[in-house]
Amino acid sequence: MMRACLVALLSHWWRNPLQLFAFLAGLALATALWSGVQAINAEARASYDAAATTLGEGQYDQLVPRQGNAIAQDVYVGLRRAGWLVSPVIEGRLADVRLVGIDVLTAPGGLGAAEMDQAMAIADPEARALLFANAATARALEGVAEVQADPGVAPGVAVGDVGVVQRLLGRDDLSRLLVLPEQPMGRPDLASVAPQLRVQSSQQAADLEQLTDSFHLNLTAFGLLSFAVGLFIVHSTIGLAFEQRRGMIRTLRSLGVPLRLLTGVIIVEMLSLAFIAAAVGIFLGYLIAGLLLPDVAATLRGLYGAQISGTLELRAEWWLSGLLMSLLGTGAALAGRIWQIRRMPLLASVRPRAWAMAGAGRVRWLTIASVLLLGSAAVLGVVGSGLLAAFTLLAFLLVGAALALPVLAGVVLGLVQARTTAPVWNWFWADTRQQLPGLSLALMALLLAVSANIGVSTMVSSFRLTFTGFLDQRLAPELFIEVDSARQSTALEAYLSDQGLEVLPLLTASRQIEGQPARLFGLRVSPTYRDNWVFLAATPDAWDSVDAGSAVVVNEQLARRAGLWVGDVVNVAPELTLPIAAVVGDYGNPKGQVITSQAVFRDLYPDSYPAQFGVRSDNVPRLRQKIVEEVGLSENAMTNQAAVKAISMEVFERTFTVTQALNVLTLGVAGFAILTSLLTLADLRVPQLAPVWALGLTRRRLARLELLRAVALSLLVFICAVPLGLALAWVLLNIVNVEAFGWRLPMYLFPGDYIVLGGYAIVAALLAATWPALRLVRTPPATLLKVFANER
């Protein structure tokens, strides 16, 4: 019995391959977008984990220099002799690869298993000249060093013995010292043995995963949005498949198939199809992730310095989540239909969906649900805090607006119909209203896709404008120079001053300020700062106060996280509290910053020296050459700021390539939703079209009206999507960005872009309607006549 029942149910798909394709493709696309994003996130997180275990970051306290980047070897020896159990680490870059040198004999035993294997290999005298890196990194070092491929090493990193790395980098110093967890009693204070070092606790160390969480959260949100749009297709297709099989279900029950068995077989059938779609979707997701991963890796490297592997692995955590989401999504769409079947009287008539759904009860339900959701969104906007609240607000806003769409569209179409007197147009608008229930899911999907496009493009374009201004401000000095020692610093500053150039020395140190990891800057207030820096808020004499050492400038991230603003005081150090003279926008950096005068900085760090300099110059190439010749700095120590700006802008553009790609895919999925809805509704519409055809409207004219209907509905959706998209952008810029990155961006409007997007939406709907319209043109008169013969 079960086999016969299953054959009958499956025969529907066999006879309606397009519907089967819509179901499989909709779910596969949704799964693909979701699992693709999850794959990227999983790859990134795996890279962070590998980096953390390889480099010991986040696991152990470390000793780092108070000033500069290097620790002399004898300082390490002194610490060991004094009883400090520390292990040396040297880091540097070679051929664009981060080289890490460790000492196996003193390294803490808690490094990951893979690293212990490496450690054993490094300890092997034969292997002491070797580096270990993954295959891609090993290729980058070909001809530079001998490298053994090891997939356990973090991407972009090569690990070797400290001596080997020192030789390759041409250095004889160390970068940092790992402090082993077990230390002997009675060891002397650090200040007495190595006053030039400070302890950086493991909590203080840069936690890449934490820094990049917001970026991944944004990606996940887009994956989820795409999945939601895909689910609209699945919901719509399953709904229509059930409507069309309502007669079959009644027949099977009247032939003696028990209800329990019938629902069981349907569940098995749908979940089997969902499983197939999920498998296809996971494969497509793998391809999407493979295509997007290089851009994501570039973005994360540019924004946070995080090294992400450029190759993708099939990790269970993302493909299982794709499979689970696919099955859950199908289950959710299926549950309502199963409930309907169980409640459906055995002898219920087989009525067209449009009539069944057009009841006033449904409109009332949609209105109540949308008002509740939009009201909740408003409440969350006022009282909510945190990223979770922000994304919940977004979800309520989008779903609430989507539910309101059919109600609003019904009202608008009713008003238009009331103003129409010509009989054909009167029928056209009435027929459009009647189609709304059948098309509402697809229209909701289009609304979500278009409003997401408007929202995200507004955010991206606002960010682009703000970021360009920010780069002009921060990269005003034409040349940027880094030095390694106090001697170089003094010589360089003296030389540049002799040339009569405007020099902007920069003193920097990392410290906890207001309970947060932050960078403290000591700078010489000069006309460049006064002319170029644009503050979000400031006292009238902000730079004068900073120059006088009586106030500081803080970046927006620190101000918002610490709940401070202009006029408040900031606790820079235990013995130093200063008022905030200005808050400056700082985009692309998630950390807090405090800017003081050089004098204030030197009071805190008496032995400090400027390790970085900005220089104003009309002839950068000539100045670079003279610095090399007369001060003895290497070319590598100098950076042309114009080049930095170009690179930064490139990084920025790539940052949003992923988002834009997801936007295009989402719009494509929404267009597909309309296509499948129109195609599956086409058969149900024959009884509605046949009488009009019989009254004298040709099939060609009816098809043209179908196309016009698609344009009218997509235009209506677009008009609704503009305010929704702008609301989305406002939430992203003013709530999500503040919660995730710590900055608030000004919102700019781009009407031209929106009109282009509207054009795309209409074209997508028009393309989707073309096929059903062509089918209508080719419908044989005999099919239409069957309506009157009662033989359908």
Next chain:
Amino acid sequence: MVLVFDKVEKFYLENDRKLPVLRGIGFELKPGQTLALTGESGSGKSTVLHIAGGLEAPTSGSVYLAGQDLTAMDDTGRAALRRTEVSLVFQQFNLVPSLTVEANISLHAALSGRVEQAYISKLVKALGLTGQLQKYPEALSGGQQQRVAIARALAAKPKLLLADEPTGNLDEATADGVLDQMLDLVADTGAALMVVTHSPKIAARMDRELRLHGGILT
């Protein structure tokens, strides 16, 4: 007896008001016997048929189908009886549009696990469907679709065949042909037949006629 109705009552609720459809009707149907149930629209004919087929439950009274009390059964039990003991032919044919004619004919027998290919071939030949087996229902005329429905019903070898206006959608000539074939085949199988009809002509061809008026047998 194949079918026994004993003091069967049926009420529907409409706005908390009881609407009586059947008021304590009783009759019996023997194996091989044919019965016409007639009456004006709304007299309760189709309700009798639906209760006999286990599609609906009576409000009170007893119904025995092939010796089993339908009123004491749950949905699964009634479904099992529909699968094995009774077949239905509807005015609207109720074929599965996505199955071929051949698969439609075998469907009921397959569900009951009693597919007899030779018997099905005999039915197909007798009903003139030999050249139509690989077609889908939409490609057949109304008369042909009803023949497929009859073949499907008889292929399961039921003890009772219930037909609700089986020729209501057909022209007179086609209706006569379909009815002839149905009666011949029912006679061959020895099944009982109950036909709901408005047509005195059809009723006249049955062994017995029961007339319903206002939910009461007259």
